[in-house]
Amino acid sequence: MAITLAQAKVNVQDDVTFAVIDELRRYSWLLDQIVFDDVVNPTGGSTLTYGYTRLITAAAAAFRAINSEYVAGQATRQRFTSDLKPLGGTFNIDRVLAALGEAATNEVTFQLQQLVIAIKVKFQTELILGDTAVDANGFDGLSKALAGSSTEYVPNSATTHYADWSPATINSVDKANDALDILDEFLSTIHPSHTGGGLGGPDDVPPGTKGILGNTASITRVRSLARRAGMYTNTKDDLGRMVERYGPWVLVDIGDRMDGSAPIIPIETRDADGAGAGGNIPNLTDLYAVSFGLDAFHGASVANSQLVRTWMPDFEHAGAVKTGEAEMGPVTMVLKNSKTCGVLRNVKIR
Numbered sequence: 581m582a583i584t585l586a587q588a589k590v591n592v593q594d595d596v597t598f599a600v601i602d603e604l605r606r607y608s609w610l611l612d613q614i615v616f617d618d619v620v621n622p623t624g625g626s627t628l629t630y631g632y633t634r635l636i637t638a639a640a641a642a643f644r645a646i647n648s649e650y651v652a653g654q655a656t657r658q659r660f661t662s663d664l665k666p667l668g669g670t671f672n673i674d675r676v677l678a679a680l681g682e683a684a685t686n687e688v689t690f691q692l693q694q695l696v697i698a699i700k701v702k703f704q705t706e707l708i709l710g711d712t713a714v715d716a717n718g719f720d721g722l723s724k725a726l727a728g729s730s731t732e733y734v735p736n737s738a739t740t741h742y743a744d745w746s747p748a749t750i751n752s753v754d755k756a757n758d759a760l761d762i763l764d765e766f767l768s769t770i771h772p773s774h775t776g777g778g779l780g781g782p783d784d785v786p787p788g789t790k791g792i793l794g795n796t797a798s799i800t801r802v803r804s805l806a807r808r809a810g811m812y813t814n815t816k817d818d819l820g821r822m823v824e825r826y827g828p829w830v831l832v833d834i835g836d837r838m839d840g841s842a843p844i845i846p847i848e849t850r851d852a853d854g855a856g857a858g859g860n861i862p863n864l865t866d867l868y869a870v871s872f873g874l875d876a877f878h879g880a881s882v883a884n885s886q887l888v889r890t891w892m893p894d895f896e897h898a899g900a901v902k903t904g905e906a907e908m909g910p911v912t913m914v915l916k917n918s919k920t921c922g923v924l925r926n927v928k929i930r
Contacts, residue, residue, distance in 0.1 A: 589601040629664070634917065711724050845865055877915055
């Protein structure tokens with residue numbers, strides 16, 4: 581069984597939780613695409629752990645000469661586990677506000693909306709930068725999962741080890757085409773999902789749903805390149821969101837970190853070749869390509885449990901300060917096939 585936020589919204593009876601899920605969907609295309617495999621069952625003393633096998637190397641096929649054997653080329657897999665953890669937050673409101681009529685309602689609504697935004701930002705940050713060695717309460721993100729994989733792509737690896745897409749460099753049709761060649765070569769290594777959400781309903785994640793994830797600056801560069809190539813489109817979806825695409829790939833700006841100090845996917849000065857030979861290059865960032873589906877990149881959640889829950893302040897009982905909470909999960913993210921996601925490292929965008 582599997583569930584998306586769209587199905588989770590249909591199944592809830594609480595109007596507030598319904599509204600919270602709707603907010604998560606509307607303001608995060610990324611969260612709206614993730615299908616959660618809700619099979620983890622902690623009964624009987626077992627832990628909240630999702631175990632799975634990741635395809636590392638695909639099987640090989642080739643022609644053979646008559647009276648000769650095929651060269652062995654087995655597919656390779658690796659066993660992984662990921663622990664589910666709850667993601668959420670809490671806020672406090674003094675009961676005096678309850679006597680102020682509409683002001684109390686406005687404050688509760690404001691605090692809940694801000695908490696929903698925080699949950700969205702934290703989830704998207706963890707999805708890219710998560711590292712359980714740093715925060716055991718989270719999950720490993722794509723940057724860590726893809727490090728050293730066949731879909732971690734470093735452009736111009738024989739020379740500069742970075743791609744210069746800065747406006748001063750991409751100032752001609754030939755230069756723009758060179759940049760698109762790098763992007764297309766990278767995207768060609770990413771395999772699509774064939775299962776999607778696996779439910780087949782109208783709100784299911786369809787097979788082949790895939791996105792390019794970046795920060796505002798990098799997505800702006802890709803949008804510019806796509807327009808020059810005549811491969812840029814934008815349409816409104818059923819939730820009224822403007823969905824931009826480079827060919828079949830949805831362009832997703834996943835925004836800034838919780839304090840707004842920097843984008844989730846950093847723009848930084850790096851030693852591009854990792855050996856010091858190329859010097860420190862400023863304004864380098866990464867682009868992630870993701871295929872969503874139960875055979876690709878998906879979430880995991882607890883069986884027979886609500887994906888999102890809310891608790892509103894109760895002003896009817898004793899106690900000066902009341903608490904509200906919202907929580908998603910427990911959940912985690914899973915990369916079933918390393919070839920269904922990739923990262924283009926070291927793109928210079930300024």
